[in-house]
Amino acid sequence: MDTQPTEVIAPQPTDAITREVVDLMANLVALFHREYEEAAAARSLTGAQAKVLALLRRGPMPMRHIAQTLSCEPSNITGIVDRLESRGFVTREADQHDRRVKLVAATEAGSDASEELRESLNFAREPLAALGADERATLRDLLRRMLDGVGPHAPADAAATAPTTPAAPTA
DSSP: OOOOOOOOOOOOOOOHHHHHHHHHHHHHHHHHHHHHHHHHHHTTOOHHHHHHHHHGGGOOEEHHHHHHHTTSOHHHHHHHHHHHHHTTSEEEEEOSSOTTSEEEEEOHHHHHHHHHHHHHOOTTHHHHHTSOHHHHHHHHHHHHHHHHTTOSSHHHHHHHHSOOOTTSOOO
């Protein structure tokens, strides 16, 4: 058996601006997560429950898709959905095309809870208020371009799991 040595490609060094942008994005993400978790807790939701409700704003979806989108085990989603269902926030139904597949859908109460949480998030309003409409549009376009380069799941899934505020551009 003839094996060729695997060539290891060293990562390219980053410039100072790239490092600073990464640090600033990390700070923004940390701020978002902290406020998102606090807003969810204020509504007696876990962050994961709030993320499932946010994802369901797109409409009913299979439990497997929810698990893949949130990068967790299907058994975790089952527990999250069980708790949301017991509170009347979601329903489970068999898919019309494949009865083995369970679709999860937000109820009116679940949609209202998700929207209320979304509206309560102030983290993006204040930083984005410092930008004009054209600057916000440019920032949105740049973020979309960055996410488009990541892969097929990044743009839509990021938008679903990271609720935006009315002042924030939607991805």
